[in-house]
Amino acid sequence: MAEYVKQPIAGPEAFRQTGVAAVQSQAALLLLLGRQLRGDDQVLAARAVAADMPRFVEAVPPDDLAQFPVPQLRPSVDRVGVALVKTRLAERYGWTIVRRTPIPQAELSETLGDLAQTLFERSDAITAAQLMEASLRSADELTRVAAAAAYFELSTRPRRLINILLRGTRSADVLVRDVAATALARVAQEHARLRRMTRANIVRSAGEASHSALLVHGTFARGHEWWQPGGSFHSYLKSNVRSDLYSANDRFDWSGGYSDAARDLGARDLRTWAERHNLLGLDLFGHSHGANVIMQSTKFGLRAGALVLLSCPVHVPKYLPDFTRTTKVVSIRVHLDLVILADRGGQRFRHPQINENVLPIWFDHGASHNPQVWRDHNVPDML
Incomplete structure (x- = not known):
């Protein structure tokens, strides 16, 4: 670890x-x-x-x-x-x-x-x-x-x-x-x-499509394994938290580009993907700016369930969900996240409809998608 x-x-x-x-x-x-x-x-x-x-x-x-x-x-x-x-x-x-x-x-x-x-x-x-x-x-x-x-x-x-x-x-x-x-x-x-850092690296999975939860990666993470079916964090969530986590080969991804335009496009594509799969009401887990993508998708008309924001850079008012299109919003993060400092975003939400949870960990942006951190700090109970 x-x-x-x-x-x-x-x-x-x-x-x-x-x-x-x-x-x-x-x-x-x-x-x-x-x-x-x-x-x-x-x-x-x-x-x-x-x-x-x-x-x-x-x-x-x-x-x-x-x-x-x-x-x-x-x-x-x-x-x-x-x-x-x-x-x-x-x-x-x-x-x-x-x-x-x-x-x-x-x-x-x-x-x-x-x-x-x-x-x-x-x-x-x-x-x-x-x-x-x-x-x-x-x-x-x-x-x-x-x-x-x-x-x-x-x-x-x-x-x-x-x-x-x-x-x-x-x-x-x-x-x-x-x-x-x-x-x-x-x-x-x-x-x-x-x-080059936004290139896809698809991990093939034999998993079946689910109907209620999806994991979305953040910036420059499109080719990483942890969020894909069969990857470390995806497997942990599916085995221990959400057995209905989407696991089919056509899982959603976005460019992972570092711009508002890339995130907006990702958000629109997420809405289209969910509608084509008839998966409205999905609970969405998003890491880093992937969390902003899932929030933005509700502004573009996606009806979601719960939103789980992992180490999300705070950029208000650009990135907030349409609270009428989601059932609950939970944020999980660390103290003084170094990547968010470099991003020049805010470290925490203070919105009454966003439940903030700060882990007893400092600085590390990736801690919020580490399976052992979830076990050690009982993160599932925060959802």
Whole structure:
């Protein structure tokens, strides 16, 4: 089973330590800094206010920030020159920190910890840029990817950051790959690498069609096995939660593209698929932006049963269901989901008709479709 973080490492100490909790905490802090400097949360709030829905989204939940505090930065409209950033770093830590020469892990960890400490004491864009620049030297791929994602709109040399994100999309680590792909899609949506990541990889099944439940994948997951008949999570749901989960070869999929247009098309196709199969009233499970696809399908006329949203990025008002066309909406997620941070969406719904359930796990976007997580935390009882 994947190693999940039950307690984050807060503050500068995250950069001084090693291990899964430290690295994921570093990534979360960097991504949160990027959100602040871009003004992501203000954008989310403004959209909700414009739709008269100001209370329906929590961009970054206060209870998460109470356990995982972040320096407060003002949005920055100006980029910070890389030459200035490197000069400041070299003045304090020597030129090794900005050159392509090996740095002992202990030395780099101490440097990053000191930079983070300085940022907590003096919160400004230049200090944040120094932490991001130095984090590009980290031995941990997730930290490098998060730094590149956070730094992109702040740095005067963004092209090199795209290269880091590109390498991240080829990582063997699923979380690294998902954060990198999502961050890349935010800044280079039409990149050829992202198109390759949406290719289908159909797993054939001898299962029979059901009449009441369907599992829908998220962005860049069209070729993954876990959601397809015979796949790990599909098999778990069918054996333990919903024996009527759709399992025939013509199961529904969508492009998995990272755009509103791709999701809208997926939602319309889902409605058409359900109508052609005479499967109206389906209970729908959707992961990540697949959850937004299933919500959107109800706006396009699909009459559904329950909607189960797994690690769903919150983008109100664009993605909310037509509550008159569904019987219940349940959301299941983790604390400070790194992929949702990279997506620049909100972390939680605050809608009275959406039942939010936050697992005692931090950061990992894929935890919500892990069968062992469902067993360990009795997720079926949340439905």
